[in-house]
Amino acid sequence: MPSLIQVALDTPLDRLFDYRLPDGWGSVQPGSLVEVPFGRTLQVGVVLGPATDSAIQVDKLRKVIRVLDDRPALTADILRLAQFCADYYHYPLGAILLATLPPRLRNATPFVAEMPWLMLTDAGRAAEPPARAKAQRALLDTLRQAPWTRDELRTHKQSRHAAALVAAGWAEWSRAAPPAAVTQTAGSPPATAEQAAALASLLPALGQFGVHLIHGVTGSGKTELYLRLIDAVLARGLQALVLIPEIALTPQLEQHFRRRFPGRRFATLHSGLAEGARTENWLAAPDCDVLLGTRLSVFAPLPRLGLIVVDEEHDASFKQQDGLRYSARDVAIARAKQGNVPVLLGSATPSLESYAQAQNARYQLIELKQRAISQAQLPAIELVDLKHLPLDNGLSRPAVQALTDTLARGEQSLVFLNRRGYAPALYCPSCAWVSPCPRCSARLVFHRATPHSTRSHRLKCHHCGFETRIPPECPSCGNPDLKALGQGTQRLEETLTALLPGARIRRIDRDTMRPRAWAELGEAVHGGEIDILVGTQMLAKGHDFPNMTLALILDTDGALYSPDFRATERLFAQLMQVAGRAGRADKPGRVLIQTAFPDHPLFRHLQRHDYSGYARTLLAERKQLELPPFTRQVLLRAEATTMDAALAFLQRAAALAPDIGGVSVFAATPAPMARVANLERAQRLIQSASRQALQAFVRDWRPQLDTIRPRVARWSLDVDPTSA
DNA sequence: AGCACGCCGACT
DNA sequence: GTCGGCGTGCTC
Numbered sequence: 001m002p003s004l005i006q007v008a009l010d011t012p013l014d015r016l017f018d019y020r021l022p023d024g025w026g027s028v029q030p031g032s033l034v035e036v037p038f039g040r041t042l043q044v045g046v047v048l049g050p051a052t053d054s055a056i057q058v059d060k061l062r063k064v065i066r067v068l069d070d071r072p073a074l075t076a077d078i079l080r081l082a083q084f085c086a087d088y089y090h091y092p093l094g095a096i097l098l099a100t101l102p103p104r105l106r107n108a109t110p111f112v113a114e115m116p117w118l119m120l121t122d123a124g125r126a127a128e129p130p131a132r133a134k135a136q137r138a139l140l141d142t143l144r145q146a147p148w149t150r151d152e153l154r155t156h157k158q159s160r161h162a163a164a165l166v167a168a169g170w171a172e173w174s175r176a177a178p179p180a181a182v183t184q185t186a187g188s189p190p191a192t193a194e195q196a197a198a199l200a201s202l203l204p205a206l207g208q209f210g211v212h213l214i215h216g217v218t219g220s221g222k223t224e225l226y227l228r229l230i231d232a233v234l235a236r237g238l239q240a241l242v243l244i245p246e247i248a249l250t251p252q253l254e255q256h257f258r259r260r261f262p263g264r265r266f267a268t269l270h271s272g273l274a275e276g277a278r279t280e281n282w283l284a285a286p287d288c289d290v291l292l293g294t295r296l297s298v299f300a301p302l303p304r305l306g307l308i309v310v311d312e313e314h315d316a317s318f319k320q321q322d323g324l325r326y327s328a329r330d331v332a333i334a335r336a337k338q339g340n341v342p343v344l345l346g347s348a349t350p351s352l353e354s355y356a357q358a359q360n361a362r363y364q365l366i367e368l369k370q371r372a373i374s375q376a377q378l379p380a381i382e383l384v385d386l387k388h389l390p391l392d393n394g395l396s397r398p399a400v401q402a403l404t405d406t407l408a409r410g411e412q413s414l415v416f417l418n419r420r421g422y423a424p425a426l427y428c429p430s431c432a433w434v435s436p437c438p439r440c441s442a443r444l445v446f447h448r449a450t451p452h453s454t455r456s457h458r459l460k461c462h463h464c465g466f467e468t469r470i471p472p473e474c475p476s477c478g479n480p481d482l483k484a485l486g487q488g489t490q491r492l493e494e495t496l497t498a499l500l501p502g503a504r505i506r507r508i509d510r511d512t513m514r515p516r517a518w519a520e521l522g523e524a525v526h527g528g529e530i531d532i533l534v535g536t537q538m539l540a541k542g543h544d545f546p547n548m549t550l551a552l553i554l555d556t557d558g559a560l561y562s563p564d565f566r567a568t569e570r571l572f573a574q575l576m577q578v579a580g581r582a583g584r585a586d587k588p589g590r591v592l593i594q595t596a597f598p599d600h601p602l603f604r605h606l607q608r609h610d611y612s613g614y615a616r617t618l619l620a621e622r623k624q625l626e627l628p629p630f631t632r633q634v635l636l637r638a639e640a641t642t643m644d645a646a647l648a649f650l651q652r653a654a655a656l657a658p659d660i661g662g663v664s665v666f667a668a669t670p671a672p673m674a675r676v677a678n679l680e681r682a683q684r685l686i687q688s689a690s691r692q693a694l695q696a697f698v699r700d701w702r703p704q705l706d707t708i709r710p711r712v713a714r715w716s717l718d719v720d721p722t723s724a
Numbered sequence: 725a726g727c728a729c730g731c732c733g734a735c736t
Numbered sequence: 737g738t739c740g741g742c743g744t745g746c747t748c
Contacts, residue, residue: 007748012725017748039747040727056748 002058003027004051007036008094009043010106014086016093017045018054020061028064031073035065035108044108046074046097070113071105072283075301077339082299084334091324099324100299104279115173116280117265117287118162119147124170135161140170145263147177149284151277152266155251177265177287195221198366199228202344205364206232206307209337213313213358214346215615216368222346225368226309227260229344234264234289238306242292243328245315247272254292261290269293269300295320295328298335305339308332313345313354314573329354349573355615379551379582379589381607383598393495394487399552400499402592406550407503407531413550415492415534416578418559418571420509421445422491423484426459428474434485437461444468446484447511448491456511487555493534500532508535540574551582553593560600561625568602568618575606 005028006016019036021028028034032047042065054061074082078100086093098106105111120143129136139161142148150173153162165171202212206229216222230240244253247270254268267281267288285291285300293300295318298308310318310329318328329345336343345354345363358365389396394417406413425443426435435444444466449457460467473480484491493507508521524530525545533539533548559571575593583589593603601621605614 004748009748010725011747013747015748019748036748041747051748054748061748 004054004058004061005064006048006051007034007045007064008048008092008097009036009038009045010092010095010098011038011043012092012095014092016048018051018056018061020058020063022063025064028067029073031075031079033068033071033073033105035068037062037065042108044068044098044106045094046079048079048093066108068108068110070110072286072301074100075303077303077305077335078299078301080338081331081335084338085324085326085331088334089324089326096324102275102279102282104275105282111279113175114276114280114283115175116149116151116267116284117147117174117177118143118150118153118166118171119174119178120144120165120171121169124165124168127168127170129168136164139165143171146180146265147174149265149267149281149288151268151273151281152254154277155254175283177284180263180265180289192221192370194368194370195225195228198225198368201364201366202229202342203232205342206236208342209340210342211333211336211357211363212342212344212366213350213354213363214344214366214368215348215350215355215358216346216366217348217370220348220368220370222311222348222368223256225366226311226344226346227257229307230257230290230309231261233306234261236306237304239288239302239304240290240307240309241297241300241302241305241332242290242309242311243297243318243332244292244294244311245317247294250292250294257290257292264289267291269297271296295326298328298331305335306341308336308341308343310343310345312347314347314349314351314569316570349569349576350615352569352615352618356619359616359619378609379579379591381579381591381593381603383603383607384592384594385598386594386596394492394554395495395499396594399554399592399594402550402552402590403496403500403503403532407500409549411549412525412528412530412545412547413532413552414539414545414548414578414581415496415532415552415554416536416539416574417487417489417492417534417554418536418574419445419486419488419555420462420490420511420536421460421488422448422494423488424486425484426470427483427485428477428479429481429483430479431474431477433474433476435459437466445488446470450490489534489536492554496532496534503531504529505532505534506530508533508538510536510538513538537570537574540577545581546584548581549583549587549589551578551589551591553578553591556593556595557597560595560597560602572602572606572614572618579606579609 002023003021003025004018005021007019008016017036017038019034027050028047030047030049034045034047035042036045037043038045074097079097082093082096082100085091085096120140124140125144127140129140131137135158139158143165148156148158148162150159150162153159162171166173198214202225205212214222214225216225226242230242233240242253242257244250250268250270250272254266258264258266265284265288267284267290269278269281269285269291270293271278273281282300286303291297291300291302310332313329320326320328333343347354350358354363355365357363384396384398386396389398392400403413403415423446426446427433435446437444444459444461447456447458447460457470458467459470471482474482487495489507489509490511493505496503496505506521506524513521525533525548528547533545553575556571556575559567562568575591579591581589582591593606595603601617602614605617
């Protein structure tokens with residue numbers, strides 16, 4: 001009886017594959033990486049365990065080629081976490097497991113065992129380099145406290161000095177780091193009374209699973225709280241994982257942490273690293289004390305994990321939007337639960353779902369309301385009530401006046417409109433056709449040709465990516481006189497150019513920004529070459545604009561009362577960011593918000609610059625308006641390439657949320673599927689369905705759908721992890 | 725997914 | 737005659 005093993009492979013086929021071990025191999029540990037023949041190719045797979053029997057005839061099974069023992073096997077906790085993701089996000093286990101590895105280790109090409117850590121030799125510990133070799137002496141002193149990784153040496157521009165130490169025999173590269181030598185913590189600022197109280201309640205929570213939501217207004221010292229808890233975890237000999245949204249933030253934060261914990265071993269992990277550095281740091285992770293990184297770090301090997309921190313937990317970059325569509329925040333919670341460690345979620349504008357969990361007492365809520373910085377420089381927030389004002393191409397008179405004044409003073413303005421393109425739809429005045437997308441429920445957005453690009457004269461679906469040329473006449477009634485409906489950034493730019501002929505206007509949205517354009521834009525803004533920036537939410541995330549004294553916010557109302565709570569949530573975070581950017585050191589800025597609903601409670605929080613209770617206010621508002629109680633609404637997002645996949649998704653939806661109020665599912669079907677006769681009805685059901693409708697759909701249409709050949713399905717869920 | 729096989733339309 | 741379109745099947 002030959003020994004069989006189950007192997008997970010990086011294929012969209014959501015099943016495991018059985019292989020034979022060649023005679024005399026004994027057993028292979030679960031988690032080991034193996035090279036196996038698959039189809040006509042060779043693939044790297046992950047061994048999950050022995051196979052007791054196989055559905056395939058044993059003599060048809062193929063043999064494992066070799067065990068890749070040049071790299072560590074995946075540990076049991078990572079296998080378990082991947083299994084959770086496979087179930088939770090409906091994604092093939094093998095694809096997840098391989099995705100947790102740095103790219104270098106995903107193929108069978110042997111690699112030179114990486115040596116990420118630089119540590120001192122005995123000679124190095126005693127060495128006394130000449131006084132003039134200042135840099136070498138400094139590095140020696142640093143290394144006497146703790147080893148550094150090659151990547152850190154590189155970012156701190158120490159590679160050359162490191163090489164010199166190695167050449168002198170004072171230091172050597174090592175695959176694993178020795179324990180950190182120093183355990184004392186550098187002086188930390190005194191905790192505020194609030195921080196002290198938070199700390200007192202959090203310290204006893206270390207050592208077991210718990211989700212702690214730290215809702216701290218900007219400047220209230222969230223980071224200080226993380227640092228103190230990390231310190232306590234490190235003191236127990238455990239590791240801390242710190243997840244942050246943006247790569248750009250890593251170097252600053254790393255320095256901040258490093259200063260605070262001299263002698264501790266740090267590693268960073270994000271997609272901005274070169275492949276070699278990423279591999280090295282991944283290999284260094286098991287030996288580090290603090291791992292700081294973006295969402296992919298949530299899958300890093302950390303055998304002594306004692307705490308997970310998710311900073312800016314509301315941030316959308318924790319969600320991967322393609323492939324395995326996971327939320328690193330949610331995976332972090334799952335990992336913390338499996339590892340029985342606490343997780344801290346920190347934010348000044350917590351996501352509503354996290355906030356609701358706190359209100360339901362599933363998460364512990366810790367509020368930090370005291371602000372260190374004064375309110376003096378915060379901008380005045382003015383509401384322009386659109387109920388009584390006429391609009392000229394989407395702009396009210398006070399808005400235009402404010403722009404004119406700012407321009408006259410030689411200061412800069414920012415105009416925020418969260419809709420790119422020329423107009424959100426094309427409209428037929430004679431039959432009310434409004435450019436529907438043939439593939440989904442959205443409207444096709446009218447993009448107009450520009451001097452730079454005539455190819456962009458098209459109708460585009462911002463939802464599913466469908467594109468088509470602009471019809472010369474109404475497809476429904478033949479009327480040749482189609483009108484642009486509403487305002488997009490492109491049209492706004494046109495309007496402003498006509499209104500303020502002297503102004504230098506620059507539009508910032510996905511259509512105008514190339515990946516590297518940010519630096520150039522920053523220079524242009526700082527150099528005073530731009531008077532007015534017009535753009536979408538890209539602007540809210542941008543850099544600091546020091547002479548920007550006016551922020552004008554158009555068209556908030558759709559998001560204000562959207563049934564999709566995320567739209568409201570995003571709006572609030574964006575308004576806050578824009579508000580925070582208006583004004584300069586010597587002069588508070590002005591923020592003008594055009595709205596037909598100036599009484600919305602959200603604005604009261606903004607005007608008072610009091611963000612502490614905004615989530616509660618929004619929840620209360622939703623309740624009053626009888627919008628779906630989102631705590632029970634499960635948000636599902638599917639990318640179904642076949643009807644079969646869409647169906648499986650719907651079944652999952654119905655099972656997951658027995659008391660579901662509504663499902664909002666977007667199904668993008670490939671072109672051939674669009675010809676399926678029942679697609680239209682299916683789409684309508686998919687887009688908005690009650691649970692009964694879902695079940696009826698599943699029951700009635702199953703036989704017919706069975707005749708459609710299932711193709712590959714890619715889809716995932718975006719749901720609250722504690723409800724699964 | 726990625727790749728091969730296979731059956732029909734327009735080309736050197 | 738055959739080049740190549742994509743419909744269909746298969747991967748331990």
